[in-house]
Amino acid sequence: MVTIYDIAKKANVSAMTVSRVINKSEKISEITRKKVEAVIKELNYIPNNSARNLITKKTKILSLMITDIGNPFFTSVARGAEDKAMQMGYQLLLCNSDENFEKESKYMDMLISTGSDGVLIAPANDNSKKNMKKLTKHGIPFVLIDRRIPDIDCDQVLSDNEATTRRLIEHLIKQGHRKIAIINGPLVVSTARERQQSYIDTLKIHGISVNNDLIKESHFRDSDVTNSIQELLNLPESERPTAIFATNNFIGMNTMKILYRHNIKVPEEIAVVSYDVPNYTENESILTVAEQQAYNFGYIGIQLLIERIEGAAPEKARKIVLPSEIHLRASSLNQRD
Amino acid sequence: MVTIYDIAKKANVSAMTVSRVINKSEKISEITRKKVEAVIKELNYIPNNSARNLITKKTKILSLMITDIGNPFFTSVARGAEDKAMQMGYQLLLCNSDENFEKESKYMDMLISTGSDGVLIAPANDNSKKNMKKLTKHGIPFVLIDRRIPDIDCDQVLSDNEATTRRLIEHLIKQGHRKIAIINGPLVVSTARERQQSYIDTLKIHGISVNNDLIKESHFRDSDVTNSIQELLNLPESERPTAIFATNNFIGMNTMKILYRHNIKVPEEIAVVSYDVPNYTENESILTVAEQQAYNFGYIGIQLLIERIEGAAPEKARKIVLPSEIHLRASSLNQRD
DNA sequence: TATATTTTTGTTATCGATACCATATTTGAA
DNA sequence: TTCAAATATGGTATCGATAACAAAAATATA
CATH class of the missing domain: 3.40.50.2300 (Response regulator)
Known part of the structure; x- marks a missing residue:
């Protein structure tokens, strides 16, 4: 596997400089940037996210928890979520709870372990409150879609x-x-x-x-x-x-x-x-x-989520109600x- | 964030011992296992996969590349893939190429970066050959579903x-x-x-x-x-x-x-x-x-993929043709x- | 009881990136 | 020309886990 050190060596710079090029830092001279970029392309280098995540605590991965991907309603939600996530440079982990709290919980541990930056979730049922608490404890932002949960105050995209x-x-x-x-x-x-x-x-x-x-x-x-x-x-x-x-x-x-x-x-x-x-x-x-505006549940939901993750959201939880036709x-x- | 060291300290053992407990190694006395497990539960510890992946080179994440999650055919594929992946302890990254080679390529870089252990892919079109080569270069196994690609010899699940x-x-x-x-x-x-x-x-x-x-x-x-x-x-x-x-x-x-x-x-x-x-x-x-047996494209596809990843597959590429009704x-x- | 063997536990290095701080280089002003 | 400021680059520690080897403890054998 090609690492940042291979690039550094071949380009005759330090790993730090390569890192700066990758992350588009401006404090790089045009010459070295070109040089490094050439080597990156030549060696087909793709950064290792595990290493990066370990230090930055960010994965650029969001989890989409829905109850049934076989349901066309949630398919549209997924479409909307995927469109927005991709647009914002995030990847989407698909979680399918089957309307089942236990399965949802199992996924919850997996997605925390993976280091999801945030979760867009249509909760299985009121029990899911426990899982929301768990997310909060781990400092992972989430947005509720379609279904609300009693006593949980967070960003939501709901239907009227x-x-x-x-x-x-x-x-x-x-x-x-x-x-x-x-x-x-x-x-x-x-x-x-x-x-x-x-x-x-x-x-x-x-x-x-x-x-x-x-x-x-x-x-x-x-x-x-x-x-x-x-x-x-x-x-x-x-x-x-x-x-x-x-x-x-x-x-x-x-x-x-x-x-x-x-x-x-x-x-x-x-x-x-x-x-x-x-x-x-x-x-x-x-x-x-x-x-219902299924697509927008996903699209707007991801938007709220990313704003929250990136600190661009107001402190107060937002509640968006989308009318149905x-x-x-x-x-x-x-x-x- | 609770780390393996926090657990080790509190349980009065080394981090290595905790790691052994997590990974269900048998070389652990029943007493220490119980002790460690208690602390893990008490502190709500969930291992950090980024750290783990960095050293093991395994993420337990598979990517599902389909051309359109909005298409009920691929929805069924996703359902089958999800069912099998979950059953085998893998998570699924959703990639939606929109029948578009460029978008597929972009996803390809993302999923390589993330460290997908394998890819289940319905390629956008014949151009996708380039992306398959890229996967091969990075040593990532893949299984082709629904669509074949000229001159690419790999595990496949196809229709008759x-x-x-x-x-x-x-x-x-x-x-x-x-x-x-x-x-x-x-x-x-x-x-x-x-x-x-x-x-x-x-x-x-x-x-x-x-x-x-x-x-x-x-x-x-x-x-x-x-x-x-x-x-x-x-x-x-x-x-x-x-x-x-x-x-x-x-x-x-x-x-x-x-x-x-x-x-x-x-x-x-x-x-x-x-x-x-x-x-x-x-x-x-x-x-x-x-x-077509869309569900089985996903289900069997993931099965072949995991067998391949875990070294349980025969050297020779397998081609499974599912009849339609x-x-x-x-x-x-x-x-x- | 002493020693060999097995089982259990610990130590240290490492994965590949970035943070943080230090240093070198360039640019601009006096 | 000289020195300060700005810009560009580098060195080292670190993230949190596991690999590989080492050591200690428990058990078996003579």
Whole structure:
């Protein structure tokens, strides 16, 4: 392996001078710079970051902790994060918690060990608080995206869950629905709680009583909604929902599939609205969705993180709320409209 | 920061002994092990990998170079890679080349600098050969996935492009099509070449002459097929294709969308077959696709890579070809069948 | 009991870069 | 021309771990 000493020797300068050239220090004469750069190129020298990190305590590596890279939502987050990180000269370590606190913890140790300069994290659930504390103890800055954690005060990029859910539910109400079900993720996740709360509040505001039989808890990943939907369909006619609100893309997607299998017409028999289902296939989607700014969660998140790392951020934690865009489509629109 | 010396001091042993405990060396008495482990836990000690890497020359970091994390195909690859890497105690550095050789090269320097133990790479195109040579020069093992590179002999996990394309085209021929168009990615990518060659060979075998007007070159990413399709539609009736073969998911997806916009009925007016379009939305897809084992590209790829890194691989390069599965659906099936 | 053998622990040098301070060289002003 | 100031370069210690060898302690053997 070519080291800084090999370069120094061949260029007839000290290692320190080579280091200065590499780090673009200005206190170098044009002549020596050229000379050194020539040798660097000739020998194909690439600095050893382990050595550099050891002394500088900086790795230029950020960790991206998401719950599921298989989820198109997080794929967009990753895209945004990667774009910004690359642009700023940082590399990205991919961590996939699978919505699982233990796996997240294991990654946490690895990324601390590796010396991540910072972490962009969509926490698995409220337990992740422990992991945030650990980061703080190790002096590693982090930015929370998508999901907040109670009592953790830090830079955040979040979605406007309250407002978006309200608009979604009010849309259903306007379409004449009174029996609206929600199929949600686990309530240990802040987004699930916020969406459910907004769902409840909105119903109440509009004088609709909340029926607990219409509230189903599933998973954001491996979301098998078969049972939830079966239970909804088994309700007596008077209670049976005429609309379903799915709180994430997989739940929405699977809801549509199961309804289809049951031969239930959407929206005639049951209307559906969902969060974030991507339109990856052939025709235009028929599903009404609230589309979050996934890409910006990653992009802006990394920006905040780097500002924090490089000391360019204000002391006070920043909280950025990105609005979602609602696409009204056939799955929730009455024919007569 | 807590170092190995802090632990040593507090546990009343030498740093070397602590190191042995961390690395699970057996030459440690049960008593001292317990003692040291207690202190490690008490002080929340996590070893500094930069220091460790500097001397061991191993980082336990692998790089995953893909062309687009936004592409569901590569998302699955990443999922498989992540699963296996985590299982084997490695971390994954995410590199996104955007089908761009320069960006790939930039990442290459970064990952060499970081000290990646190995690289799993879907190369941008044939130019990537230079980058492979660079890796070799730096003694970093790599495994090629999805795309091969001329004259590069290394472990590979590839798709059976020849056979799969043939089956796809023969299916179309069996459905009565003689005028079959192909909308392909750039021919500097091996998969594009192989699929096109197989398309041509299959037509010839079946006595169908190849019409160059039916061969369109687009992009695997940001694939705007508007022009290609417009040109196909502008062909005189006698030449106009009755079927289109899309060589990747984005091309397939966009082809369907554009045809839909042109109000062209699929499959009645034009049949469509494609590679890899995921079924991420509401209903069952109507698109006939060849589904590659994307997950296994990542999973097996990482496995081969780690075997190679850890010296558990045979000298000779291994080439693993994973068959694709064809899902016949409405987009290519005649009504009468 | 004395010695050989095995097991456990410690000492020192080292990995490849940069920090910090010292020195040499150049430039500018008097 | 001379000396001060500014600029450019170098020497040495250091980051935190492990390698390689050395020594001490425990155990086995005669």
